[in-house]
Amino acid sequence: MIDLRSDTVTRPTEPMRRAMSEAPVGDDVFGDDPTVNRLEEYVSGLLGKEASIYCPSGTMTNQIGLHLGTSRGDEVILHEDAHIFNYEAGAPALLSGVQVRPVFGERGVVSPEALRAVVRPENIHFPRPKLLCLENTHNVAGGRILPLEGFAAVAAEARTLGLKVHLDGARLFNAAVATGVPAREWCEHADTVSVCSSKGLGAPVGSLLAGDEETIREARRVRKAFGGGMRQAGVIAAASLYAFEHHVGRLAEDHERARRLAEGLAEAGYAVEMPETNIVLVDVGNAGEFLAALAERGVLATPRGESAVRFVTHLDVDGEAIDAAVEAAAELSAYPLER
Numbered sequence: 192m193i194d195l196r197s198d199t200v201t202r203p204t205e206p207m208r209r210a211m212s213e214a215p216v217g218d219d220v221f222g223d224d225p226t227v228n229r230l231e232e233y234v235s236g237l238l239g240k241e242a243s244i245y246c247p248s249g250t251m252t253n254q255i256g257l258h259l260g261t262s263r264g265d266e267v268i269l270h271e272d273a274h275i276f277n278y279e280a281g282a283p284a285l286l287s288g289v290q291v292r293p294v295f296g297e298r299g300v301v302s303p304e305a306l307r308a309v310v311r312p313e314n315i316h317f318p319r320p321k322l323l324c325l326e327n328t329h330n331v332a333g334g335r336i337l338p339l340e341g342f343a344a345v346a347a348e349a350r351t352l353g354l355k356v357h358l359d360g361a362r363l364f365n366a367a368v369a370t371g372v373p374a375r376e377w378c379e380h381a382d383t384v385s386v387c388s389s390k391g392l393g394a395p396v397g398s399l400l401a402g403d404e405e406t407i408r409e410a411r412r413v414r415k416a417f418g419g420g421m422r423q424a425g426v427i428a429a430a431s432l433y434a435f436e437h438h439v440g441r442l443a444e445d446h447e448r449a450r451r452l453a454e455g456l457a458e459a460g461y462a463v464e465m466p467e468t469n470i471v472l473v474d475v476g477n478a479g480e481f482l483a484a485l486a487e488r489g490v491l492a493t494p495r496g497e498s499a500v501r502f503v504t505h506l507d508v509d510g511e512a513i514d515a516a517v518e519a520a521a522e523l524s525a526y527p528l529e530r
Contacts, residue, residue: 193490193512195452198362198391198445198469198505207393207433214429219245219421226425230432234399237435238384239375242407243399245428246419249274249361252385252400253324254282255413256357259406260322260382263288268309269324270294270301272331274359286417290318299329300337303348310352323349326359327377328366333501334449334470336366339376346380356380361387361398365468368442382406388431391445391469392438393506397431438506445469445504448513452502455517460524471502473520481523488519 194200203211217223227245235243246252253275257267267283269276271293275283283289294305301323311317325345327337346356358381360366360374367374378384383402388394400410414420449466453473457463462474475481478494485492495501504513 193508193516195502195504195508195516196491196493198503199389201393201395201505201507203395203430204393204506206437207430210429210433211426214425216423216425219424219428220415224423224425224428226432227421227428230428230435231399233432234386234435235401237374238378238386238401240378240384240401241404243401244407244410244414245397245399245421245424245431246414247396247398247421249359249385249387249390249398250279250282251414251417251419252398253279253357253359254286255400255410255417255419256383256385256402257283257289257322257324258287258413259402259409260355260357261287261289262321264290264318265321266290266292266311266318267322267324268292268294268301268306268320268354270296270299270326270329272299272329273324273326274330274361275324275326277331289321292320298335299326299332300335300341301325301345302341303345306345306348307352310354320352320354322357323354324357324359325381326361328362328468328470330361330470331495333464333472334362334365334466334468336369336467339370339372342377343380355382357382358384360384361390362468364439365391365442365446368439369446369468388434391442391505392431392434394427394430394434396427399431441506442469445506448504448508448510449502451510452504452513452517455514456520459517459521461520469504471504472499473502474499475523484523485519488522490516490519 214226219227231243329335387398
C-alpha cells in the first residue's frame with residue numbers, strides 16, 4: 192500500500208531505532224534525562240531561541256504557546272483555516288478559556304491590513320486581543336510557504352498592536368529547505384514557536400516549543416498541568432533528535448516527489464495546484480468515490496472537502512511509489528465520477 196495520507200505515517204528508520212535503543216535516559220520531569228536535554232538544546236539552537244521543551248504532540252506545544260500568551264477571556268487571532276482553529280478539538284476554549292477570532296486571508300495568509308481590521312479597541316464589552324497565531328507552512332493551503340518578508344510584516348504589525356506572536360511551525364523546516372531561509376530567521380519574529388519531529392522528519396512522536404528561558408520555564412508547569420510530563424522520555428526523544436540531525440536536508444526529496452506527483456496528475460487531466468513543499472491538492476470531482484477507488488488500487492490519500500483530495504509525500508515514499516500512484520490515479524481519470 193502506498194500511503195500518501197500524511198507525512199505522519201512514516202516508520203522509524205533502522206538508524207533511528209538504534210538511536211532509540213541506545214539512548215541514555217533519566218527522569219525528564221526532574222530535568223535529568225540527558226537525551227531530552229540534548230534534544231531541547233539542539234532544537235533551541237536551530238530556531239535561535241534561548242530554550243525549548245519536548246512534548247508528546249504539536250497540539251500540546253501549540254496549546255502551551257497559546258496558554259502562555261494569553262489570560263482567560265482574552266482573544267486569539269488566527270487564519271480561518273489554521274490548524275489551531277480547525278484541528279485541535281476546541282482546545283483554546285477548553286484548556287485556556289480564550290476566544291478565537293478567525294481572519295480571512297488568501298491561501299492561509301494573514302496580512303497586516305487584515306490583522307489591523309480585526310483588533311478590537313480597549314472596551315469593557317470586548318475581549319482583549321493578546322495573541323496572533325501564524326502557521327508556516329500552511330497545511331490547509333497545501334503546504335504554502337508564508338514568505339519571510341510577509342511573515343515579518345504581519346508580526347511587526349502585531350507588536351505595534353500590542354499582541355504577542357506564536358508560530359505553528361509544524362512543517363517550518365519544509366519552508367526553510369524550500370526557500371533556503373534558515374528556520375531561525377522566521378523565529379526571530381515570534382515569541383513562541385512549535386515544531387514537529389513527527390511530520391516530515393520521520394520521528395514516531397514528539398514536538399517542541401521554543402522561546403525565551405522564562406517562557407519555557409513556565410511552559411514546564413503548563414505541560415505538567417496538560418498531562419505532558421514524561422519520565423524516561425529519552426527513548427522517544429532520541430528518535431526526534433535523530434530526525435532533526437539527519438532528516439531536515441532530505442525534505443528536498445519530498446518536495447521534488449510532490450512536484451513529480453502533481454505534474455503526473457496534471458498530465459492525467461486533473462486540476463492540480465503545483466506544490467511549494469510536500470502537499471499536493473487535487474480536484475477530483477467526488478472525493479469519496481475517488482479515494483475508495485484509489486485505495487482499491489493500493490494508494491491512500493485524504494479528502495479535502497467534497498471534491499478535492501490531499502496527497503502528502505514523505506521519506507517512506509520513493510520515486511517508484513510516486514509513479515505507481517500517478518498510474519493508479521490516471522486509471523481513474525476516465526472513472527465515472529462527478530467531475
